[in-house]
Amino acid sequence: xxxxxxxxxxxxxxxxxxxxxxxxxxxxxxxxxxxxxxxxxxxxxxxxxxxxxxxxxxxxxxxxxxxxxxxxxxxxxxxxxxxxxxxxxxxxxxxxxxxxxxxxxxxxxxxxxxxxxxxxxxxxxxxxxxxxxxxxxxxxxxxxxxxxxxxxxxxxxxxxxxxxxxxxxxxxxxxxxxxxxxxxxxxxxxxxxxxxxxxxxxxxxxxxxxxxxxxxxxxxxxxxxxxxxxxxxxxxxxxxxxxxxxxxxxxxxxxxxxxxxxxxxxxxxxxxxxxxxxxxxxxxxxxxxxxxxxxxxxxxxxxxxxxxxxxxxxxxxxxxxxxxxxxxxxxxxxxxxxxxxxxxxxxxxxxxxxxxxxxxxxxxxxxxxxxxxxxxxxxxxxxxxxxxxxxxxxxxxxxxxxxxxxxxxxxxxxxxxxxxxxxxxxxxxxxxxxxxxxxxxxxxxxxxxxxxxxxxxxxxxxxxxxxxxxxxxxxxxxxxxxxxxxxxxxxxxxxxxxxxxxxxxxxxxxxxxxxx
Numbered sequence: 001x002x003x004x005x006x007x008x009x010x011x012x013x014x015x016x017x018x019x020x021x022x023x024x025x026x027x028x029x030x031x032x033x034x035x036x037x038x039x040x041x042x043x044x045x046x047x048x049x050x051x052x053x054x055x056x057x058x059x060x061x062x063x064x065x066x067x068x069x070x071x072x073x074x075x076x077x078x079x080x081x082x083x084x085x086x087x088x089x090x091x092x093x094x095x096x097x098x099x100x101x102x103x104x105x106x107x108x109x110x111x112x113x114x115x116x117x118x119x120x121x122x123x124x125x126x127x128x129x130x131x132x133x134x135x136x137x138x139x140x141x142x143x144x145x146x147x148x149x150x151x152x153x154x155x156x157x158x159x160x161x162x163x164x165x166x167x168x169x170x171x172x173x174x175x176x177x178x179x180x181x182x183x184x185x186x187x188x189x190x191x192x193x194x195x196x197x198x199x200x201x202x203x204x205x206x207x208x209x210x211x212x213x214x215x216x217x218x219x220x221x222x223x224x225x226x227x228x229x230x231x232x233x234x235x236x237x238x239x240x241x242x243x244x245x246x247x248x249x250x251x252x253x254x255x256x257x258x259x260x261x262x263x264x265x266x267x268x269x270x271x272x273x274x275x276x277x278x279x280x281x282x283x284x285x286x287x288x289x290x291x292x293x294x295x296x297x298x299x300x301x302x303x304x305x306x307x308x309x310x311x312x313x314x315x316x317x318x319x320x321x322x323x324x325x326x327x328x329x330x331x332x333x334x335x336x337x338x339x340x341x342x343x344x345x346x347x348x349x350x351x352x353x354x355x356x357x358x359x360x361x362x363x364x365x366x367x368x369x370x371x372x373x374x375x376x377x378x379x380x381x382x383x384x385x386x387x388x389x390x391x392x393x394x395x396x397x398x399x400x401x402x403x404x405x406x407x408x409x410x411x412x413x414x415x416x417x418x419x420x421x422x423x424x425x426x427x428x429x430x431x432x433x434x435x436x437x438x439x440x441x442x443x444x445x446x447x448x449x450x451x452x453x454x455x456x457x458x459x460x461x462x463x464x465x466x467x468x469x470x471x472x473x474x475x476x477x478x479x480x481x482x483x484x485x486x487x488x489x490x491x492x493x494x495x496x497x498x499x500x501x502x503x504x505x506x507x508x509x510x511x512x513x514x515x516x
Contacts, residue, residue: 004073005178009217011036013192017219020192024223024250025062027125032219035066038124042070053097053157056203057081057104059226062124064202065212067103072155072174079157079169080203083227084472084479087112089167093159094133096169096359102131152355158205160311169358172205176314176352181213183334187321188281190254192219195278197252199230199261204479205315206285211256223250240264244275251278258481259289262297262304263413269300283307283319287481288387288406290414291328292453298327306330308387312364312371313337314352318385329384338370339385345376346391376404393485395426401457403431408458409483411450417441420470422483423460424496430461432499434492436469462499464492 018033058064071078153174159167196215200207231242285307297304307319308330320331337351348370376388389404405423412421425431451459470476475487
């Protein structure tokens with residue numbers, strides 16, 4: 001298969017409906033005819049450059065889409081650079097991917113890189129810097145996946161935030177992207193009448209594939225605005241007024257959200273604030289979401305449906321849809337996906353899988369071609385997948401009961417005033433939560449409210465207030481809105497242990513009849 005099958009589908013839309021609006025940016029709108037002309041022009045510009053891999057460090061906007069699709073059409077490999085990456089993670093990406101060429105509007109991020117030359121050009125109203133790293137400052141690693149021939153049909157290298165802080169380059173193939181795009185478009189029934197608002201950064205594979213590509217091959221319109229215009233502040237902050245204003249102004253019919261955004265919509269509606277919207281389908285993923293919160297959203301008229309995926313499966317494995325929705329599950333697998341549940345409860349997936357990790361071991365599949373996801377789950381008789389938590393983060397209490405911390409955490413953050421939570425308690429008699437809360441929140445009351453809905457072994461036996469929010473900046477939050485437990489433990493582990501020692505010392509005295 002040619003690497004630019006997605007581009008050819010966009011070209012077909014341009015031939016059939018040349019004047020239909022494809023992209024809406026901050027200051028300019030582009031028809032499908034204009035889009036394909038830009039793609040063809042920049043395809044030739046990139047094709048003649050004697051390198052295969054190009055990093056993209058741009059804000060959401062039409063320029064991002066044009067460059068991404070033009071690189072695909074030129075049979076080059078694009079490497080999106082997440083804006084939330086620390087300097088250390090950024091340096092790792094550049095070296096790991098042996099980046100020689102970079103397109104960016106923020107060249108200051110690369111001031112530490114010596115021996116570079118740049119040229120500038122205007123594209124879609126943006127001033128783009130094309131940076132060439134002249135010196136061999138990003139040496140190739142001797143690995144089975146370094147050479148282009150070993151990357152197969154790889155068209156994109158997407159970097160995960162990584163559970164240890166060091167991002168991994170996931171090599172995504174052209175055929176896998178086409179399979180996922182086709183399946184999502186079919187289940188969501190996207191048409192040329194749809195209008196998609198990209199809320200998540202396009203460096204996120206889910207937004208890139210499930211938002212941009214699905215919309216364009218279906219002839220829909222995509223609204224691409226910088227994150228600060230959407231109301232997003234870094235990887236964990238949201239300007240409520242601006243976020244709602246864009247939904248009302250842009251009138252999207254489809255979008256992709258993360259749980260914090262759903263919580264915001266529900267909270268505003270509960271407070272009596274009218275949120276006018278034209279949504280017919282909104283996917284939510286990236287992190288676990290409370291079943292209670294999703295049910296509330298549906299009852300309030302927000303058509304929000306939970307899904308599940310991972311970069312190694314090209315962003316989407318399963319999701320709910322209006323005509324097949326089971327709240328509490330992450331939906332049925334996409335048509336081309338096969339799932340099985342291992343004896344220990346781990347979810348294994350086959351279909352649209354990645355080509356391996358850049359510079360890493362490609363042999364991560366079993367003999368049948370299934371990938372272990374690291375997630376625990378169950379499949380019901382109707383084929384709906386329900387997740388139970390991460391295999392590695394599963395807690396086993398001192399009484400031998402297993403607790404998925406994500407389950408308890410998502411119930412905590414539904415409570416008013418609790419913004420983030422990380423649960424600990426492996427090998428302990430009870431669970432303890434590190435909580436980020438707004439000033440004045442009665443955390444004890446909120447925890448008690450959550451405990452009323454949990455079985456005794458999963459209840460929160462204690463809590464401590466975090467000194468600061470979990471963020472990507474302090475290394476305690478991933479770009480996909482998940483807590484980094486090791487980093488949180490590094491800061492709060494001593495206090496957590498002190499809590500247990502104090503609590504169970506007191507309880508021990510009580511059992512011996514001592515007054516404390």
